[in-house]
Amino acid sequence: MANLKKIVLTVVFGAVFGSPITALAAQGQSAQSLLLEKFQSGNYSKKGADSCLMCHRKSDTVMALFTGVHGNASHSNGPMAQLQCETCHGPQGKHKGKNEPMIQFGADGNVDAQLQDSVCLSCHQDSERMAWHDSLHAAEDLSCVSCHSVHVSRDPILDRSQQVAQCSSCHTEQQADMHKRSSHPMVNGAMVCSDCHAPHGSLSEASLKQTSINDSCADCHAEKRGPFLWEHEPVVDDCTNCHQVHGSVNDNLLTRQAPQLCQNCHQPDGHQFNAEQPDGVFTTGASCLNCHSQVHGSNHPSGNYLRK
Numbered sequence: 001m002a003n004l005k006k007i008v009l010t011v012v013f014g015a016v017f018g019s020p021i022t023a024l025a026a027q028g029q030s031a032q033s034l035l036l037e038k039f040q041s042g043n044y045s046k047k048g049a050d051s052c053l054m055c056h057r058k059s060d061t062v063m064a065l066f067t068g069v070h071g072n073a074s075h076s077n078g079p080m081a082q083l084q085c086e087t088c089h090g091p092q093g094k095h096k097g098k099n100e101p102m103i104q105f106g107a108d109g110n111v112d113a114q115l116q117d118s119v120c121l122s123c124h125q126d127s128e129r130m131a132w133h134d135s136l137h138a139a140e141d142l143s144c145v146s147c148h149s150v151h152v153s154r155d156p157i158l159d160r161s162q163q164v165a166q167c168s169s170c171h172t173e174q175q176a177d178m179h180k181r182s183s184h185p186m187v188n189g190a191m192v193c194s195d196c197h198a199p200h201g202s203l204s205e206a207s208l209k210q211t212s213i214n215d216s217c218a219d220c221h222a223e224k225r226g227p228f229l230w231e232h233e234p235v236v237d238d239c240t241n242c243h244q245v246h247g248s249v250n251d252n253l254l255t256r257q258a259p260q261l262c263q264n265c266h267q268p269d270g271h272q273f274n275a276e277q278p279d280g281v282f283t284t285g286a287s288c289l290n291c292h293s294q295v296h297g298s299n300h301p302s303g304n305y306l307r308k
């Protein structure tokens with residue numbers, strides 16, 4: 001056993017310093033299972049943070065913890081009121097440097113995303129994180145720390161002026177969209193992704209905060225939802241029938257410009273008004289909106305055909 005541990009440790013530290021992780025599997029024990037064993041034996045230090053700071057005080061990153069919520073000892077359910085550094089990094093055991101690992105977070109961490117998350121969720125498993133395990137982010141092996149930082153005075157993702165940039169670092173398609181001619185005001189941070197999306201997942205399509213796309217839009221554009229005396233079916237159905245939410249080259253976030261937008265669904269046959277026109281409103285491409293101005297629906301008593 002002692003022998004095995006020695007081999008494992010060599011391999012583990014090999015991995016920490018960049019040699020192929022597959023070597024770990026070949027040894028039959030990963031850094032993760034070693035850390036789990038360490039966790040189970042629960043060999044915590046006697047002096048908490050003080051024992052760590054003996055060596056880690058020099059690091060500005062480490063010390064920045066104390067300027068943020070997790071380093072605040074007055075939070076009775078925060079880490080400082082519990083096992084301090086070891087609440088998150090696991091028991092010290094024999095760690096005094098490269099001899100034995102501690103739990104490391106992030107994409108290059110030494111335990112998998114689920115295990116990293118379990119550390120955070122031990123305190124943050126609440127209604128906000130209920131859908132996390134079924135979210136696409138969790139399925140894609142993102143962890144809490146893909147978005148959050150704790151060794152900082154203020155977590156940047158919680159800052160509205162920084163969130164969009166952080167989400168966009170992975171979501172380049174949405175980033176490109178929001179720089180198009182028409183977009184929601186996200187470039188300047190007036191609006192952020194989490195105005196519409198639940199960052200920790202939800203039961204709705206595309207992890208929306210609301211139960212449907214139209215309910216999401218109605219949060220801010222209630223006047224477009226109706227109910228109207230004269231409804232327009234595609235509006236009731238789904239705003240994205242005509243709008244491209246993250247941005248569009250067309251005005252008003254439209255997927256296409258009128259009349260093409262309308263002609264996508266409406267054929268000239270049967271448009272009686274068409275026959276009265278020498279050129280025909282469909283064929284000349286005169287904008288449908290000149291006459292059908294109430295495209296979202298109308299409450300005017302004579303607003304049939306969405307004309308007023």
Ligand code: HEC
Nearest residue numbers: 049052056061062070079084085088105145148149150151
């Ligand atoms: C709330 C959980 C939590 C607590 C408490 C915590 N850490 Fe961390 N630690 C992290 C995470 C997460 C990271 C990855 C970087 C980040 O997100 O800020 C990290 C990173 C580190 C690093 C690597 C820093 C680097 O330069 O890359 C060290 C060393 C460290 N922590 C030591 C400590 C010490 C010492 C304490 C106690 C004073 C402590 N941590 C308390 C979660 C925690």
Ligand code: HEC
Nearest residue numbers: 045051052054055085086089092095096097098102103104
């Ligand atoms: C005797 C000195 C010493 C003590 C005590 C000590 N550490 Fe370390 N620790 C180190 C050294 C050295 C490293 C390796 C640093 C490196 O790789 O650059 C390290 C690495 C780490 C890392 C990984 C850093 C990374 O690069 O991600 C974490 C996390 C960590 N220590 C946490 C702790 C915690 C928590 C405690 C207290 C329970 C603690 N350490 C106590 C010396 C110490």
Ligand code: HEC
Nearest residue numbers: 069075077078079082087119120122123144145148150155
């Ligand atoms: C020991 C419990 C504990 C652990 C473990 C823990 N947290 Fe926290 N966390 C807290 C407390 C307490 C607060 C402050 C809550 C409040 O103000 O209501 C907090 C606040 C936060 C906040 C909000 C910060 C703010 O400025 O308002 C975020 C984000 C967060 N934690 C993320 C994490 C992440 C990510 C991890 C894992 C790396 C983690 N937490 C681990 C207890 C914990």
Ligand code: HEC
Nearest residue numbers: 117120121124128132137142143144146147157158194199
């Ligand atoms: C995709 C990025 C992302 C991931 C991954 C993520 N968060 Fe968050 N988190 C956010 C954003 C953005 C906010 C700001 C709140 C908002 O606007 O809804 C937030 C807020 C929080 C808060 C403070 C407010 C609240 O909801 O209680 C806590 C605590 C928190 N997250 C914990 C976690 C934990 C724990 C995990 C891992 C299970 C996690 N987060 C994963 C983006 C993320």
Ligand code: HEC
Nearest residue numbers: 164167168171174184186191192193195196206213240245
């Ligand atoms: C005004 C509300 C709103 C805002 C703000 C918003 N989204 Fe969306 N997002 C939606 C809606 C509605 C959908 C689903 C319909 C669709 O894909 O058009 C969606 C879908 C997505 C999808 C899934 C796309 C797919 O093809 O499956 C991703 C990823 C996404 N959004 C990321 C982001 C990011 C990143 C931001 C911030 C830069 C953001 N969203 C801002 C409303 C919004």
Ligand code: HEC
Nearest residue numbers: 136137140142146147166167170193194197199205206207
């Ligand atoms: C580390 C990279 C990364 C970061 C940071 C990130 N995401 Fe994602 N996100 C992904 C991946 C990977 C997927 C799954 C594949 C895809 O749809 O692109 C995804 C999927 C999504 C989806 C579709 C979810 C669904 O259920 O259909 C939405 C919405 C989304 N992300 C929003 C956000 C928001 C909002 C933020 C910032 C708070 C964010 N993401 C930050 C990588 C990231």
Ligand code: HEC
Nearest residue numbers: 182183184195196213216217219220239243245251252253
């Ligand atoms: C959190 C509030 C909010 C939500 C939710 C929201 N919007 Fe918006 N929307 C805005 C703001 C703010 C503007 C910019 C208004 C301005 O510039 O005068 C805007 C503008 C628009 C525009 C006009 C764009 C332009 O170029 O003039 C359209 C179209 C639009 N939103 C559609 C939608 C749709 C569809 C949804 C649902 C998927 C939605 N919005 C959800 C706040 C929101």
Ligand code: HEC
Nearest residue numbers: 214217218221224225234235238239241242243252293295
């Ligand atoms: C049948 C296509 C279509 C559908 C579906 C649709 N819209 Fe529009 N929308 C348009 C057109 C065309 C314009 C530009 C002309 C105008 O302002 O009426 C527009 C403009 C807008 C504007 C910006 C102009 C303004 O009046 O503020 C907002 C906001 C908007 N739509 C929200 C919505 C919402 C919310 C939904 C879903 C409830 C929705 N739209 C569904 C076609 C549509």
Ligand code: HEC
Nearest residue numbers: 230233234241258261262264265288289292295304305306
């Ligand atoms: C996604 C498909 C779709 C798009 C795009 C669309 N419509 Fe419609 N529209 C419908 C459907 C479905 C109906 C109801 C069934 C019918 O009468 O054909 C309808 C009905 C109408 C009506 C008749 C309303 C009434 O009171 O009987 C008018 C007028 C109309 N649409 C105009 C427009 C205009 C103008 C546009 C472009 C801005 C447009 N439509 C875009 C699907 C669409």
Ligand code: HEC
Nearest residue numbers: 259262263266270271272273281282286287288290291305
């Ligand atoms: C010059 C004014 C005018 C223009 C431009 C116009 N319409 Fe109409 N439309 C009418 C009037 C008036 C009616 C109702 C009586 C009728 O059918 O003649 C009508 C009826 C309709 C109807 C319901 C009857 C049917 O045919 O199903 C639809 C759908 C429609 N228009 C779509 C469009 C579309 C799409 C465009 C653009 C390509 C458009 N209209 C352009 C005036 C116009």
